[in-house]
Amino acid sequence: MDLLSLLIACGIFFAAVLYSSVGHAGASGYIAIMALAGLAPESLKPAALALNILVATIASTKYIRTNAFSWSLLWxxxxxxxxxxxxxxxxxxxxxxxxPILGALLIYAAFHSFLTAKKSPTQTIQAPKKWLLICAGLMIGFLSGLVGVGGGIFLSPLLLFLRWGETRIISGVAAVFILVNSVAGLLGVMLMHPVLPEGIGYWAxxxxxxxxxxxxFGSKRFSATVIRQVMALVLLVAGGKMFLG
Incomplete structure (x- = not known):
């Protein structure tokens, strides 16, 4: 393994720690790291989705085992x-x-991380209407498959903003949502003969x-204020790189 692959592996490790601590799988972080490393754009989506599946499987298991999950919110x-x-x-x-779409996604994720890093909402939970959840799933699912993420960076802020669940429940739902969408997205990518980077085994x-x-850590309510802010900076730099070429 060369130095670049090693550095990418280290970055993916830390991104996986940060994201999985809040119920996410880290695709936007992996994309940011691989983009900064100069990997070909066509390899970003399949690689990020493959890594997403691994991390989301672990996160889903952890959150379900601690009862931080709601099937009625997920289905x-x-x-x-x-x-x-x-x-x-x-x-x-x-x-x-x-x-540009990928850059906008990363910049959105960066600002969301900055704005929500210190928030801990205690608002009253409101039961969502099923048709609204169905519509949200349609839009987030398509976008997640298109750009190569599991959709957690869209789903979690939406559920929190609309007060459709407690924070821990939303994290658990997001983890499973990311898992199934990452699998579906990767199956779709496989139709186009995806190209995976050589170091994907180490990164996995x-x-x-x-x-x-x-x-x-996430199952024990680990606080990620500072590390979310640091990750937001990485996402912002990578998003800007997508626009500047």
Missing amino acids: PLIITSIPCAYLGGALTLPGDYYK VAAILGGWLGAE
Whole structure:
């Protein structure tokens, strides 16, 4: 393993720790790291989705075992998100379109991390209408498959903003949502003969170790204020790189 692959593996490990601690799998972080390392854009989506599946599996198991999960909140989301993630994964955007969309996604994730790092809402929970969840799943699923993420960076802030669940429950739901959408998205990508980076095996090990550690902390209400802010800076730099070429 060369130095660049080692540095990417270290970055993926820390991203997996940070993201899995809040119920996410880290695809936007992996994309940021690989983009900063100069990997080909066509390899970012399949690599991020593959790593996402590993980490989301671990996070889902951890959160479900601690009863931080709601099937009634999840199922309306995934009945539309799964086919839409598959469809989005099967589509390949030209670089002129893919890079700006990916850059906007990363910058959005950065600002969301900055703005929510110190928030701990205690508002009254409101039961969502099923048709609204179905519509949200449709849109988030398609976008997640299109750009190569599990959709957690869209789903969690939406559920929190609308007060559709407690923070820990939302983290658990997001973990499972990310898992099923990442699988669907990767299956769609496989139709287009995806190209995986040479170091993906090493990065997978790093993601598994980081995902297990982060999910363990997350199930015990680990506070991630500072590290979310640091990750937000990485996402912001990577998003800007997508726009600047």
